[in-house]
Amino acid sequence: MARNPKVIIIDQDPSARAETQRMLALSGFAVMGAAGYGMEAMTLARETEPEVVVVSLEEPIARSLQTVESVADVLPQVPIIAYSSISDPSYIRRAMQVGVKDYLVAPLEEEELGRSINGVLAQEERRQQRLTGEVEAQSCGTVVTIFGAKGGIGKTTIATNLATALVQKTGQSVALVDLDTRFGDVAILMDMPTDRSISDLALPDEEIDRDAVQSCLYTHGTGVAILPAPIRPSEWHSIHPGHIEKVVAVLAATHDYVLLDTPGAFNDIVSRALEMCTILLLTATPDLAALKDTILALEMLRSWSFPSEKVKIVINHTSDAQGDARVDIRRVLGKEVFWSIPYDRSISQVTQLGMPIVAAKPKAKASQSFVEMAYAIGGIRSRPKGMLERLGDHIPLLGRPQGGPEAVPEVAAEGVPEPATEAPARSATEAPARSATEAPARSATEEWTR
Numbered sequence: 001m002a003r004n005p006k007v008i009i010i011d012q013d014p015s016a017r018a019e020t021q022r023m024l025a026l027s028g029f030a031v032m033g034a035a036g037y038g039m040e041a042m043t044l045a046r047e048t049e050p051e052v053v054v055v056s057l058e059e060p061i062a063r064s065l066q067t068v069e070s071v072a073d074v075l076p077q078v079p080i081i082a083y084s085s086i087s088d089p090s091y092i093r094r095a096m097q098v099g100v101k102d103y104l105v106a107p108l109e110e111e112e113l114g115r116s117i118n119g120v121l122a123q124e125e126r127r128q129q130r131l132t133g134e135v136e137a138q139s140c141g142t143v144v145t146i147f148g149a150k151g152g153i154g155k156t157t158i159a160t161n162l163a164t165a166l167v168q169k170t171g172q173s174v175a176l177v178d179l180d181t182r183f184g185d186v187a188i189l190m191d192m193p194t195d196r197s198i199s200d201l202a203l204p205d206e207e208i209d210r211d212a213v214q215s216c217l218y219t220h221g222t223g224v225a226i227l228p229a230p231i232r233p234s235e236w237h238s239i240h241p242g243h244i245e246k247v248v249a250v251l252a253a254t255h256d257y258v259l260l261d262t263p264g265a266f267n268d269i270v271s272r273a274l275e276m277c278t279i280l281l282l283t284a285t286p287d288l289a290a291l292k293d294t295i296l297a298l299e300m301l302r303s304w305s306f307p308s309e310k311v312k313i314v315i316n317h318t319s320d321a322q323g324d325a326r327v328d329i330r331r332v333l334g335k336e337v338f339w340s341i342p343y344d345r346s347i348s349q350v351t352q353l354g355m356p357i358v359a360a361k362p363k364a365k366a367s368q369s370f371v372e373m374a375y376a377i378g379g380i381r382s383r384p385k386g387m388l389e390r391l392g393d394h395i396p397l398l399g400r401p402q403g404g405p406e407a408v409p410e411v412a413a414e415g416v417p418e419p420a421t422e423a424p425a426r427s428a429t430e431a432p433a434r435s436a437t438e439a440p441a442r443s444a445t446e447e448w449t450r
Ligand SMILES: Nc1ncnc2c1ncn2[C@@H]1O[C@H](COP(=O)(O)OP(=O)(O)OP(=O)(O)O)[C@@H](O)[C@H]1O
Pocket: 148, 150, 151, 152, 153, 154, 155, 156, 157, 158, 180, 262, 263, 264, 316, 317, 318, 319, 341, 342, 343, 344, 345, 347, 348, 351, 366, 438, 439
C-alpha cells in the first residue's frame, strides 16, 4: 500500500470540502484536489488518477449518486468512500449499488475516515492480488485470542474450557495454542505431556508446514488439539512473531477454531496474536484495578486502529468477593460486555484433575456458562435442546426443571450476553459468600504498555 495514498474529495459545499481536506492532510493522505458534483468531479478524477475518492452524498441525492456512478465508470479500480448526513438504510444501500465501498455517517471524524481509507485500500490491494493469483487459498479457521491486561484473571481457564465446549457442543475441530511466554500452563490444566512444544516449530518459514505442526500437537481426551508452550521460558528466545504467524495460519487451515492463550504481560508474540485474531476475548475481573487496566488495553487497541467489532469483553468472576465492587462495567469500559462468567469454586477443584470443568463437571454453573459462550462464539443463536426441553415447549411445567433460565438462575444471570441497556455488574452483586479457594489477580500493567 502506498505510504501517502492519493485522495480526491468531491463535495458540493466548499467549507465541508475544506474541513475534509484538513482531516485527510492531518492523517497523512496526499489530497490531490477537491471538486463539486458533475463535470467538475469527472475532470478532477481523470486528471489526478487518485487511489481513493471521498465523496459527500447530500441532497439532491440523485445528483450525487449520478456523480458517484460516473466517477466509478472513469476509475473502475478506485475505491469510493461516501460520507453523508443521511443515515437512512435505503440510501446507504443505493450508494453501495452504484459503487460506494464504505459509507460514513456525518459528523465525519478524522480517525474513522483514515481507518476507512486504509481499509478500502487494503481490500483493493487484496482484490488485485487475487486477480493476479498472488493470494494463496486462505485458511478460514476462526482465530480467537484470549487476552487480558493482568495475570491471574482466568485467561487459561477460559481458553481450555471454551476449547472443550466448542469441540463437544459444536462438533468442530479446535486447536489450542499456549502462547504464555512466561509460565504456559495449558498443558498442566489439561494434564498433557510437553515433550514437544511450540519451540520445536522455530523453523525456517517453508518448513512450518502441516506435517511439522501436526507432529507437535497433542490431542486431549476432550478432542481439543493442544500445542503446548515450552516448559522452560528461556526456550521462547528461539521463537519470533513470524513463527507464530505461520503456525497459526497452518492451524487455521486445518481447524475450525484456533484459540490462542496469552500471558498476563505484553510482548511481540502477544502483539502478533492480537493482529492475527478474528475475535479478541478481552478478559477482565470485575474489580476496579482490573477494569482500569482494561481501559488502558482498549485505548492501546484503539490507537492501533484495531477493529472494535473484533473486541469482545469477557468479565470473569475469579473471586466471590468481586461482587462488592458494584461497578457499572459497561459504563466504565464504554463497551458492551459480551460475556460474564460466574465465580465457581469447582473450577479450582477440577484443576487438580487436569480436566477443564466443562468436561469434569458439565452441570456446574461455570460449565454451563462456557457452553453458552461457545454457542455464542459459534454463532449458534438457538442452542440444540434436549428432548425434555423440546417437550417442555409444548408442556411448560415439564420443560422448566430441565433447563432454561428459570431452572438455573445463576447461569441465566451470568452466562448470557448482556442486553444493551443493562449494567453488566449486575451479576457481580449476586455473588455468594467469600471462599478460601479464590486466586487473586496479579497486576502486570507495568509490563504492559509498549
Ligand atoms: N470463574 C472462576 N471462578 C473461580 N475461580 C476461577 C474462575 N476463573 C478462573 N479461576 C481461578 O483463577 C485462577 C487463575 O486462573 P488462570 O490461570 O486461568 O488465569 P490466567 O489469566 O491464565 O493467569 P496467568 O496470566 O498467570 O496465565 C485459577 O486458580 C483458576 O482456577
